[in-house]
Amino acid sequence: MTDTKSFSPEELRKLLRERFGLQDFQGPQLEAIQAVMAGRDVLLTLPTGGGKSLVYQLPALALDGMVLVVSPLIALMKDQVDALRAKGIAAQYVNSSLDGPERKKRLQQAARGELDLLYVTPERFRSPLFQELEASMPIVRVAIDEAHCISEWGHDFRPDYWRLGSVRRRLGGPPVVAVTATATPAVAEDICSSLAMQDPLVIRLGIERENLFLGVTEVDLAEEKVTILAERIAAMDGPGIVYSTLIRDLEALHSELRRRGIHSLVYHGKLSSVERRRMQERFMKSEREVVLATNAFGMGVDKSDIRFVLHAQVPRTIEAWTQEVGRAGRDGKPSWCELLYFKEDLAVQQNFINWSNPTREYLFSVYETLRGWGERLQIKDVDDLRDELLIKNRADNRVHLCLKWLEVLGVTEGSFETNNLELVRELEPGELPDFVGSEGKMRADLEALLGVAQFAGGKGGCRRVALADHFHLPPPDGPCGTCDLCTDAMAWRTERMIPRPLASEAATANESAAPILEAASSKPSFGAGVQESESDPHTKPKSKAGHSVSGTFASQQAKQSARRDSSSDAPADTRTRWERGDWVRIDGRHMGQIIRVEGEGRATRLIVESASDLRLRKVDPRRKRVERL
Numbered sequence: 001m002t003d004t005k006s007f008s009p010e011e012l013r014k015l016l017r018e019r020f021g022l023q024d025f026q027g028p029q030l031e032a033i034q035a036v037m038a039g040r041d042v043l044l045t046l047p048t049g050g051g052k053s054l055v056y057q058l059p060a061l062a063l064d065g066m067v068l069v070v071s072p073l074i075a076l077m078k079d080q081v082d083a084l085r086a087k088g089i090a091a092q093y094v095n096s097s098l099d100g101p102e103r104k105k106r107l108q109q110a111a112r113g114e115l116d117l118l119y120v121t122p123e124r125f126r127s128p129l130f131q132e133l134e135a136s137m138p139i140v141r142v143a144i145d146e147a148h149c150i151s152e153w154g155h156d157f158r159p160d161y162w163r164l165g166s167v168r169r170r171l172g173g174p175p176v177v178a179v180t181a182t183a184t185p186a187v188a189e190d191i192c193s194s195l196a197m198q199d200p201l202v203i204r205l206g207i208e209r210e211n212l213f214l215g216v217t218e219v220d221l222a223e224e225k226v227t228i229l230a231e232r233i234a235a236m237d238g239p240g241i242v243y244s245t246l247i248r249d250l251e252a253l254h255s256e257l258r259r260r261g262i263h264s265l266v267y268h269g270k271l272s273s274v275e276r277r278r279m280q281e282r283f284m285k286s287e288r289e290v291v292l293a294t295n296a297f298g299m300g301v302d303k304s305d306i307r308f309v310l311h312a313q314v315p316r317t318i319e320a321w322t323q324e325v326g327r328a329g330r331d332g333k334p335s336w337c338e339l340l341y342f343k344e345d346l347a348v349q350q351n352f353i354n355w356s357n358p359t360r361e362y363l364f365s366v367y368e369t370l371r372g373w374g375e376r377l378q379i380k381d382v383d384d385l386r387d388e389l390l391i392k393n394r395a396d397n398r399v400h401l402c403l404k405w406l407e408v409l410g411v412t413e414g415s416f417e418t419n420n421l422e423l424v425r426e427l428e429p430g431e432l433p434d435f436v437g438s439e440g441k442m443r444a445d446l447e448a449l450l451g452v453a454q455f456a457g458g459k460g461g462c463r464r465v466a467l468a469d470h471f472h473l474p475p476p477d478g479p480c481g482t483c484d485l486c487t488d489a490m491a492w493r494t495e496r497m498i499p500r501p502l503a504s505e506a507a508t509a510n511e512s513a514a515p516i517l518e519a520a521s522s523k524p525s526f527g528a529g530v531q532e533s534e535s536d537p538h539t540k541p542k543s544k545a546g547h548s549v550s551g552t553f554a555s556q557q558a559k560q561s562a563r564r565d566s567s568s569d570a571p572a573d574t575r576t577r578w579e580r581g582d583w584v585r586i587d588g589r590h591m592g593q594i595i596r597v598e599g600e601g602r603a604t605r606l607i608v609e610s611a612s613d614l615r616l617r618k619v620d621p622r623r624k625r626v627e628r629l
């Protein structure tokens with residue numbers, strides 16, 4: 001098996017059929033796989049959903065040894081590995097979601113040569129246990145997922161990725177296969193040089209998905225955005241994502257949609273990891289849920305039926321936008337991607353650029369502050385540090401970036417979050433990479449933002465031509481016919497998209513505050529919270545003042561009563577039960593909506609989304625006064 005060149009295309013196809021259940025390779029997969037098999041370094045840029053992972057997974061089965069996969073996506077590793085194991089492939093992952101003994105067990109498995117694939121986060125290379133065992137691991141290839149994170153010019157640079165070049169050397173220089181969804185020529189070059197690739201095979205493909213409508217709508221007033229977004233969501237059924245940089249914009253939209261009887265999920269970095277995971281799971285399993293999210297949402301979201309991706313804020317780079325809209329329509333069906341362009345948003349993004357580029361002096365002041373605290377460091381937290389550095393804006397992220405650099409460089413160990421942050425050595429001025437805090441980096445970021453503004457302006461004549469220009473890829477032959485500059489946007493949408501269903505006005509006559517049943521599910525199993533989104537009714541609010549909320553849900557009830565009656569295993573008296581969708585007041589003060597009911601009888605717990613801060617809280621109805629509204 002070690003003679004890698006002995007695999008003919010037919011033999012590789014056989015492996016593909018037998019182990020992955022796929023008939024044939026797509027696009028550049030075979031060419032890339034043959035290069036990986038032959039031990040050549042490979043950089044592959046393929047839109048998400050294009051089958052990048054096969055390019056290292058298949059060689060992992062054919063080669064004698066293990067492929068080490070580096071990925072930043074902790075949330076997805078388990079799913080990826082489970083899918084491989086279900087195919088009988090010896091894959092495993094190691095990340096911070098596992099406890100110490102389990103991590104050790106899996107790393108030892110890898111060291112004994114029992115695995116074909118091992119998935120790790122880049123942070124893992126700093127672990128003493130990994131370092132101890134890595135020499136024993138039969139690593140024949142290193143695969144790097146989301147490789148654009150390596151490039152300091154990329155839109156999602158991560159300090160831990162910056163180390164991967166030296167990690168590769170440390171591992172004895174195995175051939176590397178780097179994959180990402182988007183890379184300009186400059187980013188691609190940066191990836192190759194950071195990883196010290198030798199004569200790499202570079203394959204770059206852009207968005208060639210003709211089912212995606214690409215459009216930009218300029219707005220003159222910030223307030224217009226919410227109206228347009230709410231209209232779009234009502235006009236298009238199916239799962240969708242709305243991106244914004246500002247959490248307050250997402251919350252305003254959430255309220256507006258609720259007013260219109262449309263349920264939405266909110267996802268941002270201020271939610272706990274448990275809440276984020278729950279939101280993501282609900283979205284992944286739903287057929288109709290809309291998620292309002294910051295760009296923290298979506299890396300690795302592989303849901304094929306996303307019907308629209310709307311941007312309420314200008315993204316910081318065309319690469320980021322391309323990657324985000326690329327999440328729509330992977331099933332090949334018509335899907336809508338629209339950017340709302342408001343000139344003043346550029347100022348918001350400039351702030352974010354400043355906050356993501358701390359100067360070297362700033363980084364040293366963070367370090368000096370930590371050093372000045374000495375022993376007291378253990379009782380401090382990140383807010384103390386922000387106060388010390390006079391940071392006023394919550395979105396100012398510089399402190400976190402500086403702490404990350406200190407950690408990656410090995411100057412600190414532990415973290416504020418786990419109350420064990422400590423300085424373990426001194427920071428030498430020369431050890432920071434040159435690009436940290438450099439003028440060039442800041443200028444490049446601002447130029448990238450300007451590129452988005454120019455793209456929004458639409459001077460290119462066709463969105464796809466402009467994108468091809470940006471990525472230095474061949475343009476489409478003639479007008480694409482699926483962008484706002486080539487065709488009538490409204491006509492395209494009305495011809496292809498189905499409006500989100502709304503309850504009939506007549507139904508609102510029923511003013512009952514009775515509980516709402518799930519529309520689609522025939523089984524009132526409320527523990528299955530992830531499914532509730534599929535059955536979320538989207539109803540129009542009643543105009544009657546003061547009753548819009550209960551009116552909304554009362555109308556759903558009327559609409560759905562027929563289904564309830566036909567639901568054979570529904571309990572006889574559902575009125576005494578708490579139902580998903582119920583609006584409740586807790587202890588006479590906090591208003592919220594039940595998004596899930598867990599347990600039964602005395603063990604019943606309500607998962608309530610608070611109307612004030614949109615957070616989820618678990619409520620024991622036997623201990624709290626819960627009134628149905």
Ligand SMILES: [Zn+2]
Binds near residue numbers: 461462463464
């Ligand atoms: Zn076009």
